[in-house]
Amino acid sequence: xxxxxxxxxxxxxxxxxxxxxxxxxxxxxxxxxxxxxxxxxxxxxxxxxxxxxxxxxxxxxxxxxxxxxxxxxxxxxxxxxxxxxxxxxxxxxxxxxxxxxxxxxxxxxxxxxxxxxxxxxxxxxxxxxxxxxxxxxxxxxxxxxxxxxxxxxxxxxxxxxxxxxxxxxxxxxxxxxxxxxxxxxxxxxxxxxxxxxxxxxxxxxxxxxxxxxxxxxxxxxx
Amino acid sequence: xxxxxxxxxxxxxxxxxxxxxxxxxxxxxxxxxxxxxxxxxxxxxxxxxxxxxxxxxxxxxxxxxxxxxxxxxxxxxxxxxxxxxxxxxxxxxxxxxxxxxxxxxxxxxxxxxxxxxxxxxxxxxxxxxxxxxxxxxxxxxxxxxxxxxxxxxxxxxxxxxxxxxxxxxxxxxxxxxxxxxxxxxxxxxxxxxxxxxxxxxxxxxxxxxxxxxxxxxxxxxx
DNA sequence: CTGGAACCGTAACGTACGGTACGGTTGTCG
DNA sequence: CGACAACCGTACCGTACGTTACGGTTCCAG
Numbered sequence: 144x145x146x147x148x149x150x151x152x153x154x155x156x157x158x159x160x161x162x163x164x165x166x167x168x169x170x171x172x173x174x175x176x177x178x179x180x181x182x183x184x185x186x187x188x189x190x191x192x193x194x195x196x197x198x199x200x201x202x203x204x205x206x207x208x209x210x211x212x213x214x215x216x217x218x219x220x221x222x223x224x225x226x227x228x229x230x231x232x233x234x235x236x237x238x239x240x241x242x243x244x245x246x247x248x249x250x251x252x253x254x255x256x257x258x259x260x261x262x263x264x265x266x267x268x269x270x271x272x273x274x275x276x277x278x279x280x281x282x283x284x285x286x287x288x289x290x291x292x293x294x295x296x297x298x299x300x301x302x303x304x305x306x307x308x309x310x311x312x313x314x315x316x317x318x319x320x321x322x323x324x325x326x327x328x329x330x331x332x333x334x335x336x337x338x339x340x341x342x343x344x345x346x347x348x349x350x351x352x353x354x355x356x357x358x359x360x361x362x363x364x365x
Numbered sequence: 366x367x368x369x370x371x372x373x374x375x376x377x378x379x380x381x382x383x384x385x386x387x388x389x390x391x392x393x394x395x396x397x398x399x400x401x402x403x404x405x406x407x408x409x410x411x412x413x414x415x416x417x418x419x420x421x422x423x424x425x426x427x428x429x430x431x432x433x434x435x436x437x438x439x440x441x442x443x444x445x446x447x448x449x450x451x452x453x454x455x456x457x458x459x460x461x462x463x464x465x466x467x468x469x470x471x472x473x474x475x476x477x478x479x480x481x482x483x484x485x486x487x488x489x490x491x492x493x494x495x496x497x498x499x500x501x502x503x504x505x506x507x508x509x510x511x512x513x514x515x516x517x518x519x520x521x522x523x524x525x526x527x528x529x530x531x532x533x534x535x536x537x538x539x540x541x542x543x544x545x546x547x548x549x550x551x552x553x554x555x556x557x558x559x560x561x562x563x564x565x566x567x568x569x570x571x572x573x574x575x576x577x578x579x580x581x582x583x584x585x586x587x
Numbered sequence: 588c589t590g591g592a593a594c595c596g597t598a599a600c601g602t603a604c605g606g607t608a609c610g611g612t613t614g615t616c617g
Numbered sequence: 618c619g620a621c622a623a624c625c626g627t628a629c630c631g632t633a634c635g636t637t638a639c640g641g642t643t644c645c646a647g
Contacts (some may be wrong), residue, residue: 167594181491185634196595197636203490207635259491261552266488268553269481270402276552284545316546322536323506326547330483330498331490351537355573387624407604418625419606429605 162217166203168215173210178259182266186210208274211267215260215275217283230297237298244291245320245345247298251283252325255335261329288313306356317356319348330345384439388425391415392439395432400428400481404488408432420580433489436484437497452519459520460571466513467542471504474547475558477542481550484516510535537577541570 162170172193186207190197204210232240239294251257264275288310295312298304306312310319322344326333384392394415398406408429412419419429426432454462473479483505486497510532517534528534544566549556 182488183492186636187634190596194595196597198596198638199594201595201636261548262487262491265484265551266404268551269484269488270405273553276554280549280552280554284548314544315541318536318540318542320540321545323542323543326483326506327502329487329490329551330502331495332498332502351577355576362469408606409604412626416625418627420608420626421624423606424624 161355165195169195169200169203170214173214174218174256174259177214177263178255181259182263208272211263212278214276215264215278218260219278220254231301232294232297232303233301234303237294237301237303238353241316241349241352242345244287244294245316245348246341248287248320249324249336249341249344252321253328253341257283258328262323265329273289284317287317291316301313304356305358312356316348316352319351320345387417389439391422392436395436395541396440396478396481399485400477403476403481404485419527430494431484434496434500437486437500440478440482441500453523454516454519454525455523456525459516459523459525460575462516462573463574464567465539466509466516467538467570468563470509470542471546471558471566474543475524475550475563479505480550483547487551506539509539513538525580527576527580534578538570538574541573542567 169189173184173189176188176192180188184199186197190200200210204213242283260279261339264273267273268276291313292309295304295306295309295316299306299309304312324334324336328336370397391411395406395411398410398414402410408419408422411432412422422432426435470575486495486501489495490498512533513535517526517528517531517538521528521531546556546558550558
């Protein structure tokens, strides 16, 4: 059956990374292969790339699925961004904050690794046990929401923003930022997300969001 | 090698559906399997479900990829929607038109078949030859754009809408409508897209879009 | 030095599945 | 009826890959 279940379990249930350096190297190798070849990476390929034995792979990660989830979780843990908390922002700093989040988010979703990870998670979401989709979603869209909502609430308290529900306000912001970028990238289209385009998109999305939910304009469409 | 390349080729290069009823039945069966089981459908399973021989499958569609693309193309050809062209709309009919598009789009992307098709297309986008991604994108997001742009242009000519570029205006609308719905569905999350929620979202997105690009308000954030 | 744990490299096994071959059946045309 | 094409059902083949097994090497602990 299995070999060392406890290691995998304790690793999967908590963000405490009980990973040796060697294992991190292996996950990095798996991640690189995932980016290069997509979901059709083989255990043999990972072992070859990471210069380890297949036996170790199975001992450490249980099976192929375990390796995949460990890889996704490993990458997800790396993109943890520090939240920018602000007590009582003025319009300038709020704008800058929103733009910064928009920029970061666009940078993330247009990165090779994000595309690869989302692809493999989506592939697995179709086939029974998801798990991967939940991890990606949790560390992507939901993490962004939980980091952004305090900013929105602060803006509301400061009288700079007007909205009923932080959740729906966030989703509006999300839509204005992401638009069709992510789905196009996932489907293999290339909407040309250069550094400059990201900068411009972030500014535009922020401007639009403030036009909808900014105070002082009198009209908010919600 | 192959069996009857010409049939597949002529079918794939043109929208002229040279498909017998039998073949359509088979593609429908494949589509149902795709919705149920995801990308891991086997040729044997399709043959069993459609009560045909594997030999016929290979004769008609070449190989597994051919069957998949034929299925995607077949489904895509079914959701062709009639464009609502309008010469010189008033605000009421423009609003109704936008809402209707938003409603349809939300209904499409939250449908089982759309989710399944996008999943398989995304899975394949990772592995070398895309093709599927292009088809899905062409009949999804780009078809929507080409149907919606005339409406936007008409609104602009009628002095109801203000925007520079129809493309970016469309993308804003797209973002306001779709928000995080599609990616969450693809990743196995269920944002609860009931009939009522769709109705409400479409109205909200249209309201927000008009707040950004409607004339008479004086401010458009682009 | 020695025993043993951890690990590498590779070979081997089992199976699932894409693809092919073939005999049997049905339908059609002359 | 006879010839023939289309097609079904099934058996078969080859291979790729997940998983396991095992001998050899390195590296400490005692």
